[in-house]
Amino acid sequence: MTNAPFKNQHLSYSRLTRFEQCPLSYRLHYIEKKQAEPGLALRFGKTIHAVLERLMKEVLDDERSGPLSEERAIELYREAWSAEQLTGMDVFAEGLRILRDFIRDQGVVDHRDVLAIEKEFRLPVGPFTVLGFIDRVDWVDDETVEVIDYKTNHQLFTRDEVDTSLQLSLYHVAAQRLWPWAKKVKLTFWMLRHGVRQETTRTEEQLADALAYVETLGRQTETATEYPARLNANCSYCDHRKQCPAYADALKGKREFLCEDLADLEAVAREREEVARLAKVLYARKEELEDILKAHLTEQDELVLGGVRYRMFTTTSLDYPLDPTLSLLSEATGLSRDEVLGKLGTIDKKALDALLKSLGKKLDKPRVSLLKAELDAHADKKVSPRFWAKEVA
Missing domain, CATH: 3.90.320.10 (Lambda Exonuclease; Chain A)
Known part of the structure; x- marks a missing residue:
């Protein structure tokens, strides 16, 4: 394979992003022209x-x-x-x-x-x-x-x-x-x-x-001589995953690095990122396999495979309409409706977002945005520490 300039007949967004996300997938698709699946x-x-x-x-x-x-x-x-x-x-x-x-x-x-x-x-x-x-x-x-x-x-x-x-x-x-x-x-x-x-x-x-x-x-893309695989959450959707040795190894949980000294933060971070990439691939594969089982469970009540029983079940949640709920609680407790409402006093964000979306069909967008900002100003914000990590470009 030569590295003469302008091997690409043209560029495209899909061609560029494939190279950016996984050079190996790019090579298989555009250079070796493997059959995509x-x-x-x-x-x-x-x-x-x-x-x-x-x-x-x-x-x-x-x-x-x-x-x-x-x-x-x-x-x-x-x-x-x-x-x-x-x-x-x-x-x-x-x-x-x-x-x-x-x-x-x-x-x-x-x-x-x-x-x-x-x-x-x-x-x-x-x-x-x-x-x-x-x-x-x-x-x-x-x-x-x-x-x-x-x-x-x-x-x-x-x-x-x-x-x-x-x-x-x-x-x-x-x-x-x-x-x-x-x-x-x-x-x-x-x-x-x-x-x-x-x-x-x-x-x-x-x-x-x-x-x-x-x-x-x-x-x-013109000058590349190496095309390493880059494991990511999209691997399970890749149209060349069956031809990718890195994906096959990931499904087997194959590891390249193990931190031996937990006081070495560089080593800890390196292993953590490798485990995170593997976890994304494996979790996506788990969802794919579950979707297949779920499709079969639409036709039968249960599956027993490999010593495991699989069934579908439904969960029930209750939504309490505001007016009758307040009336019943007020009558039972002797509190006024406003006092009961103050004790219940929070609104589900999902329900609020749905209401604002419906208002967007009646009110102009700036007015809805202003209303949202005013509501957010009255909201109680809860902050909890979370671990965050992102690759540096």
């Missing part, structure tokens, strides 16, 4: 994206305005599900829920407001060309476009992850070039499982930094 999460995400792309593209092609068709969405979902050869009633139902929620949250769509679906772009970055596809671009006003990227992630991104996303930075630059009249670019991750839009923007300085990083990382 995407897991359920990737295939499910691809299925949902395919449905939304077709659904919105039909709106553009037919120049329609109005609510999206749930019936058509389900028809497209069945086709995409079969094409990906997915299985599992629980996964199928999750997809239906995501699509129905999307149609509800989308509301009325006007084809004139949708500028592009699955829009290809090519960006010159130093000696490279960055190729990509944007899920969707909407017209906001005469000087603003909104770039939308659909995500089927189980977890929401942190604010820092949204504000520093390299993917969104590249999309911003692409949108500026494709629609040069747009003075502003709104960047959105539409988190489909949660019905949440995580929004951000970029400054010119941030965009310049992102392009410089892309060129730097691109040059690293």
